[in-house]
Amino acid sequence: MSQSAMxxxxxxxxxxxxxxxxxxxxxxxxxxxxxxxxxxxxxxPAIGLSLLMGYTGQIxxxxxxxxxxxxxxxxxxAQHLQLDPWYSLALATALSAFxxxxxxxxxxxxxxxxxxxxxxxxALILHTVLVEWRSVTGGPDGISxxxxxxxxxxxxxxxxxxxxLAWLVCYAGLCLADYLVRSPFGxxxxxVSENEAVARSLGIDAAQVxxxxxxxxxxxxxxxxxxxxxxxGYISPEPFSVAFSIKxxxxxxxxxxxxVWNVLFGVFIVVIVSEWLKxxxxxxxxxxxxxxxxxxxxxxxGAVAALAGLYRKLPQRLRPGARAxxxxxxxxxx
Amino acid sequence: xxxASTNTPVTMLEVEGVSVRFGGLQALSEVGFxxxxxxxxxxxxxxGAGKSxxxxxxxxxxxxxxxxxxxxxxxxxxxxxxxxxxxxxxxxFQAAEVLAGMTVVENxxxxxxxxxxxxxxxxxxxxxxxxxxxxxLYRMACDKLDLVGLAALAxxxxxxxxxxxxxxxxxxxxxxxxxxxxxxxxxxxxLTNDEKMMLAAAIRRIRASGVTVMFVEHDLAFVSSLAERLxxxxxxxxxxxxETRKVSRDPQVLAAYLGETDLVVARGRGGVSAxxxxxxxxxxxxxRYGALQALGGIDLEVRxxxxxxxxxxxGAGKSxxxxxxxxxxxxxxxxxTFDGKPLHGLAAxxxxxxxxxxxxxxxxxxxxxxxxxxxxxxxxxxxxxxGFGNLFRPGAAAAREVEAAMREVLDFFPRLAERIDQQAGxxxxxxxxxxxxxxxxxxxxxxxxxxxxxxxxxxxxxREILELLPRLAERGIAVLLVEQNAHAALQVADRGYVxxxxxxxxxxxxxxxxxxxxxxxxxxxxxxxxxxxxxxx
Numbered sequence: 125m126s127q128s129a130m131x132x133x134x135x136x137x138x139x140x141x142x143x144x145x146x147x148x149x150x151x152x153x154x155x156x157x158x159x160x161x162x163x164x165x166x167x168x169p170a171i172g173l174s175l176l177m178g179y180t181g182q183i184x185x186x187x188x189x190x191x192x193x194x195x196x197x198x199x200x201x202a203q204h205l206q207l208d209p210w211y212s213l214a215l216a217t218a219l220s221a222f223x224x225x226x227x228x229x230x231x232x233x234x235x236x237x238x239x240x241x242x243x244x245x246x247a248l249i250l251h252t253v254l255v256e257w258r259s260v261t262g263g264p265d266g267i268s269x270x271x272x273x274x275x276x277x278x279x280x281x282x283x284x285x286x287x288x289l290a291w292l293v294c295y296a297g298l299c300l301a302d303y304l305v306r307s308p309f310g311x312x313x314x315x316v317s318e319n320e321a322v323a324r325s326l327g328i329d330a331a332q333v334x335x336x337x338x339x340x341x342x343x344x345x346x347x348x349x350x351x352x353x354x355x356x357g358y359i360s361p362e363p364f365s366v367a368f369s370i371k372x373x374x375x376x377x378x379x380x381x382x383x384v385w386n387v388l389f390g391v392f393i394v395v396i397v398s399e400w401l402k403x404x405x406x407x408x409x410x411x412x413x414x415x416x417x418x419x420x421x422x423x424x425x426g427a428v429a430a431l432a433g434l435y436r437k438l439p440q441r442l443r444p445g446a447r448a449x450x451x452x453x454x455x456x457x458x
Numbered sequence: 459x460x461x462a463s464t465n466t467p468v469t470m471l472e473v474e475g476v477s478v479r480f481g482g483l484q485a486l487s488e489v490g491f492x493x494x495x496x497x498x499x500x501x502x503x504x505x506g507a508g509k510s511x512x513x514x515x516x517x518x519x520x521x522x523x524x525x526x527x528x529x530x531x532x533x534x535x536x537x538x539x540x541x542x543x544x545x546x547x548x549x550x551f552q553a554a555e556v557l558a559g560m561t562v563v564e565n566x567x568x569x570x571x572x573x574x575x576x577x578x579x580x581x582x583x584x585x586x587x588x589x590x591x592x593x594x595l596y597r598m599a600c601d602k603l604d605l606v607g608l609a610a611l612a613x614x615x616x617x618x619x620x621x622x623x624x625x626x627x628x629x630x631x632x633x634x635x636x637x638x639x640x641x642x643x644x645x646x647x648x649l650t651n652d653e654k655m656m657l658a659a660a661i662r663r664i665r666a667s668g669v670t671v672m673f674v675e676h677d678l679a680f681v682s683s684l685a686e687r688l689x690x691x692x693x694x695x696x697x698x699x700x701e702t703r704k705v706s707r708d709p710q711v712l713a714a715y716l717g718e719t720d721l722v723v724a725r726g727r728g729g730v731s732a733x734x735x736x737x738x739x740x741x742x743x744x745x746r747y748g749a750l751q752a753l754g755g756i757d758l759e760v761r762x763x764x765x766x767x768x769x770x771x772x773g774a775g776k777s778x779x780x781x782x783x784x785x786x787x788x789x790x791x792x793x794x795t796f797d798g799k800p801l802h803g804l805a806a807x808x809x810x811x812x813x814x815x816x817x818x819x820x821x822x823x824x825x826x827x828x829x830x831x832x833x834x835x836x837x838x839x840x841x842x843x844x845g846f847g848n849l850f851r852p853g854a855a856a857a858r859e860v861e862a863a864m865r866e867v868l869d870f871f872p873r874l875a876e877r878i879d880q881q882a883g884x885x886x887x888x889x890x891x892x893x894x895x896x897x898x899x900x901x902x903x904x905x906x907x908x909x910x911x912x913x914x915x916x917x918x919x920x921r922e923i924l925e926l927l928p929r930l931a932e933r934g935i936a937v938l939l940v941e942q943n944a945h946a947a948l949q950v951a952d953r954g955y956v957x958x959x960x961x962x963x964x965x966x967x968x969x970x971x972x973x974x975x976x977x978x979x980x981x982x983x984x985x986x987x988x989x990x991x992x993x994x995x
Contacts (some may be wrong), residue, residue: 237837296775304578307576308571308574308592308595309578311571312568312595314557321551323540323568325539325548326568326569327543327569329572330540336578381559382665
């Protein structure tokens with residue numbers, strides 16, 4: 125795709141997104157607005173995981189841990205060093221990226237199932253630490269009275285005010301990730317994903333690529349976690365358990381690897397499904413697991429690609445505008 | 459001809475005294491040779507000679523125990539593959555390994571990324587520096603695709619390419635790293651003649667563009683038409699090197715390919731009636747793997763109590779034939795009948811119960827299990843067929859049968875009885891092969907198929923194993939033997955088939971084929987330019 129076309133696409137996406145959010149804001153339905161904030165905050169760690177798993181081919185069940193590092197990191201830094209949440213946000217993001225990068229040295233000795241198990245262990249260990257290290261994390265009760273983020277002295281206390289910030293960050297995250305996968309480094313990521321031996325034979329340091337993407341993915345997760353903490357004002361270990369990792373896995377699997385923006389599709393589906401599953405309590409993980417299996421078996425390229433495929437199978441006359449279908453199909457090169 | 463042969467040759471790559479040991483196997487010992495700037499060098503040798511290991515040593519994937527590799531005077535030994543590549547040397551892989559999720563041009567662009575040296579930051583900041591680097595990569599990739607003749611397919615998905623085009627793409631991708639030395643691993647394996655010619659033309663164009671080429675190949679016709687010099691490996695040592703014309707006449711090279719093991723076969727010939735109904739019959743069997751046609755419609759028969767051997771160069775379709783019979787791969791066309799019944803649609807495990815057993819290539823034992831357990835696994839499908847409960851505790855009948863089969867096998871291989879509780883991984887190569895055959899015999903097959911039983915064995919051990927086969931045949935078992943050591947296989951076999959490029963090119967009794975001077979040529983496919991001119995004159 126040419127440069128100008130890319131810019132046009134980015135602009136149109138921004139406008140559509142802004143329109144949707146504005147519509148939701150004017151509806152003044154607190155439930156919808158709350159869900160949209162949740163979507164924006166879910167999207168950040170999901171983008172990171174999409175880069176790591178979708179584009180670099182490294183499975184991770186530990187993404188929830190880095191969200192946790194970001195959330196607790198930012199809150200603890202803000203409380204103990206009396207930092208403004210903006211600074212603690214940035215520091216926590218860096219901390220989470222660094223943690224991910226360090227763990228990359230360890231876990232990327234492994235591949236496939238072993239990598240999945242090692243990252244699962246990371247998530248379990250972090251969750252246990254959050255629960256048990258009462259003096260610092262407050263144990264299962266967590267930490268409350270977290271300072272909200274404020275802009276120019278104006279605290280973003282309610283959902284409606286937080287909504288633009290969450291989605292602005294999310295939009296920036298999506299754009300950066302989108303640029304990255306279309307860049308030379310994105311090619312290196314995809315090469316590593318498909319065949320590490322080939323990547324190395326072409327001079328690509330596969331181990332380094334994996335660690336860098338892991339760090340970036342940790343940064344996305346950490347930022348998402350930190351924003352979440354300052355938005356909700358109270359954190360406990362529960363949201364950062366392995367179940368959250370599985371949700372993120374499902375989001376990425378639903379979105380597929382044909383574009384970073386498809387992550388949003390996965391996010392909306394999973395957040396809506398989560399609402400439906402609320403009456404089930406903690407049993408909802410079972411449903412996520414089943415959904416994940418279904419997606420992995422029937423739409424390996426992601427639900428977006430599967431839907432696009434179904435759409436193309438429709439007879440021409442039933443398609444509202446066949447050109448849109450072609451756009452969905454076109455995967456960009458240069 | 460080429461400029462390199464008229465000027466003083468400049469050494470580009472120098473391999474000295476390289477030795478590699480994998481467990482009990484000496485894969486390479488004291489290998490030394492050089493590659494000269496601007497030449498096309500062929501590396502040949504029979505299966506298991508150590509060619510792939512040598513390539514892995516040169517490209518940094520395997521660290522040698524001893525010896526060194528210098529490239530343009532720079533020491534490469536001990537450097538990881540990505541660093542070796544940045545020194546200016548690139549290798550391809552046997553199966554081309556195209557990146558199937560990318561387009562053709564993206565495959566080649568990926569090769570330029572490392573040299574570009576833009577990291578994550580460069581990628582994230584691309585909205586600032588409007589994508590010039592991607593455009594540059596795209597132009598570079600198109601140039602390379604043009605060189606191998608794939609420019610028209612640049613924006614196609616790579617997985618749509620035919621096998622021949624995939625090899626060309628692998629070469630173009632390798633060139634995308636701007637390496638000065640290109641090493642191709644079996645670029646022509648499994649290709650049709652037309653595809654081989656296109657590949658050879660592309661390799662010549664690549665050389666003309668200033669890149670030195672070395673390639674590993676089994677198709678010696680292809681090798682002799684392309685390479686100026688040859689290096690021949692056998693059992694991990696260099697047995698010949700020099701100009702192609704000289705090396706291809708070296709009797710040692712021919713012997714390395716055909717084997718020279720002489721057997722003492724104590725068995726009355728002609729014990730099998732030529733009119734007896736065949737136990738196994740293949741009719742116009744075709745096997746395809748994706749775009750590759752491995753078997754192009756072969757006919758083959760094996761009768762009870764007969765030893766039949768299937769010989770041919772690597773990639774001729776020998777293993778595919780065995781896989782088709784044992785049900786590990788599907789026939790695209792044609793039919794196989796066994797014991798009067800068609801095998802079509804019968805799953806692999808059911809075929810074992812029907813009386814077909816395979817001792818696979820490379821033995822495939824379970825190294826952590828004892829010899830007894832390895833043998834027991836060969837009886838699994840029968841125990842399972844006797845009822846699910848038998849898996850937990852075999853019933854009396856099933857247990858008796860297992861014991862009887864075990865006794866038979868141990869009678870046949872007394873050496874295994876001595877080592878019955880030893881871990882299979884601690885056995886010698888010959889004993890391991892005995893376990894592999896014994897495991898196949900545990901199912902009391904009517905047809906025993908052996909895939910390269912002599913692979914990796916010393917000549918004495920090969921002899922020992924192959925000389926056992928007539929005793930099996932005397933018990934009424936039909937033996938289908940795939941063997942690289944054609945010389946030995948033909949001595950032990952009643953009949954033989956010669957495969958080349960997925961078709962049977964010769965067929966006859968073992969003795970006939972052994973005596974026929976044509977087999978060696980058909981098998982190896984040497985092409986001597988001067989012979990061509992003689993015919994013309």
